[in-house]
Amino acid sequence: MKIILVDDERIALDHIRTLIPWEENGYEIAATATNGRSALRLCEEHRPQIMIVDIRMPVMDGLELIRAVAERGWGVKFIVMSAYEDFNYARQAISLGCVSSYLIKHEVDRDKLILELAKAKLAWEMSEKQRKLSRSEQLKEAFFASGQSTRNGGHIARPPLCALLLQADVPFTTIPAVTTTHDTNGTTGWKEEFKHVEKSANWELIGEFTHGAGRLVALFEQCDKNAPLQRDAFFALASAVQRGLQVRLGHTLSLYFAFECNDIAQLPDLIRKLEDAARHTVFSGRGALACAEDLPLPARMAPVNMNSGRRWLDAAASSLMQEDYGSFESVIKEWFDSLSRPECDLHGLYEAIRALTTLYRERLAAAGLPEADPLEPRTAGPLYHIADIRERLIRAFGELREQGSAAHKQLSPKLLQALRYLHANFQSEIGVEDVSFAIGISVRYLHELFKRELNRTFLDYLTEYRIKQAKLILMHEDAKMAEVSARVGYRSPQHFSQVFKRLTGVLPHQFRAKEQAR
Incomplete structure (x- = not known):
């Protein structure tokens, strides 16, 4: 804890300096001064916690010094030392609120000084806690003042x-x-x-x-x-x-x-x-x-290009259809590079992940494999950088290819259209009639496509997809069950819970508790 000694008498300064072992008691004499003006300059330079100040001094007296330091809000605590006849003068200093004690010069001994320093230290620590709270509030006001100058x-x-x-x-x-x-x-x-x-x-x-x-x-x-x-x-x-x-x-x-x-x-x-x-x-x-x-951050008012990834997705899908995995990997790398240059495109990154995840799930469905998330943390591990995300997606498609020729079986264009529509609208109350109308085929033919190519009914696939999405929400969010059910297309939380238990064997809240315990 830093101390500055201020007295116009050198003998008095030397006496106080040698009165106690300062460092052994946790104090450091940062500077000394013989008048208030020099002391004020030293206070700004060293920012002490305590100043021991004489009242009567030339140039700037002790009372003026105390007032000047208090006005600057530096939080210094003062121990005032003077003679008997200066008591009324010192009382004015005490009224300022930053003086912890008043001492008569010739009565100060070692024990008395240590005691008063401890009182001043405690007063400073208590005041500093309050000052920090006040300073934090001032900083918040300054940072969130909508560009206008803040009070003080x-x-x-x-x-x-x-x-x-x-x-x-x-x-x-x-x-x-x-x-x-x-x-x-x-x-x-x-x-x-x-x-x-x-x-x-x-x-x-x-x-x-x-x-x-x-x-x-x-x-x-x-x-x-x-x-x-x-x-x-x-x-x-x-x-x-x-x-x-x-x-x-x-x-x-x-x-x-x-x-x-x-x-x-x-x-x-x-x-x-x-x-x-x-x-x-x-x-x-x-x-x-x-x-x-x-950093290459985008302008705050820059327009969002909602279709910026369309050509990249088409190129990636085309490479997969031709079973040209080398071209697919090159497309993904170029796509992700374009998201970082010339500026960071966070919206584009989310769109790229969404599009590639949909494409990945379509490939899984084509192979008759259960749905999965290529970026699932428990399998992909924690991902912190865009390069990690890119490499994980490339690896996921590569692993899917290695699972066998079944992974390369192509779905019919109409069924792919149906799956894309379903994945984009599963949160709504959609039925087979809505999907068949959207892609321009009959309900009967759409039922046949699901049964023949996916070996499941339309309703089974829609239900499984909704429950998969619900699992992701339950694993990563604290959303209420009514919100979860609404976000995956169920108006009734009770009906959602029944369907969830039928497919998973547990109720939604039990599933969440189990995941959080892992």
């Missing part, structure tokens, strides 16, 4: 600034959870780690706050305002924080940061950049450490 925003920090977002690495999933349950116990450990980086040679931590489960936002201020932006120094600091956190927490996490050199009112722009970077983390992979401004 100038007192939070002064540019150059750097905002940092830390995010626990979690595997990529194609089914975003309705309720996030994965917290990794992260934020408590993260705040502890920041105690080691309160101030580096170039950057000072202003404060931090949690931003959803498994996320933390921190704001840093460059110490030397006149120096060029210290990007490399901040990268080194962030790298050290990341290493320390990963050792402490036992798992990886990604750090994204962004700079602001002119105006604290631009913090809302910074948080949007950081959120965009975190949202596209699958393009960076686990353990990322990057400046959000250097």
Whole structure:
């Protein structure tokens, strides 16, 4: 704990300096000053927790110094030392609320000073907890102020600034959870780690706050305002924080940061950049450490091309029909490369996964094999990077090919149309009549296609597909049963439960409990 001694008498300073073994008691004399103006400058430089201050001093007296430090919100606690005749003067300082005690100079001994320092330390610690809470609220206000300057925003920090977002690495999933349950116990450990980086040679931590489960936002201020932006120094600091956190927490996490050199009112722009970077983390992979401004993120208002993957899917399907697996692999690699360049295309990635998953399931159905998800975590393992997803999909199709010639049996074009329509509309109350009308054949002929080529009825296939989708939701989400049943095409949760148990042997909530226990 840092201490600054302030007294215009050198003898008094030397006496206090030698009165107790400071380091043995957990204190460090960071500086001494003989007037309030010098003390104020030293206080800004060293940011002590406690100052021992004389009342009567030239240039700037003790009372003026205490007021100046209090106005700047540095949280310093003061021990005032003076003579008997200065008591009324010292009482004004005590009324400011940041003075923990008043001591008569000639009455101070070793035990008395240690006791008063302990009281000041306790007062600082209690005040600091409240200050951190208040600072976190101020930071939130500054970051989410819709681009407008915040109340007291100038007192939070002064540019150059750097905002940092830390995010626990979690595997990529194609089914975003309705309720996030994965917290990794992260934020408590993260705040502890920041105690080691309160101030580096170039950057000072202003404060931090949690931003959803498994996320933390921190704001840093460059110490030397006149120096060029210290990007490399901040990268080194962030790298050290990341290493320390990963050792402490036992798992990886990604750090994204962004700079602001002119105006604290631009913090809302910074948080949007950081959120965009975190949202596209699958393009960076686990353990990322990057400046959000250097990433190939799409413009926020960029239009979404809903058909961008159509030609790639057609090329992939054509390669499979011709049993040209080498061409298929090349198409998939080029497709996924196009999703990363010239900018990250997260929507396109989801569309690619959806389209290839549908194609994979069609191939399974053609082979008479049970439906499966090529990216199922229990078989594919955790996937963090777009390259991992691409390789897993390529491998899944390769494994399917190796299962035998049955996997290459082609379904008739009309049945493929029927399956595509069913997969796209299973959440609705569709029947065989709806599908037959959509693809332009009779109900009877469609029944024959399902029986002849899939060895099951239309209703059996639709029911199995819906239950498969329900399983995925139950494994990955905390959605209520009424919501699950509605999302897979059942109006009645009771009917859904009956069908689920008939096909799986257990009720939906029992299935979820069993999966969560694994």
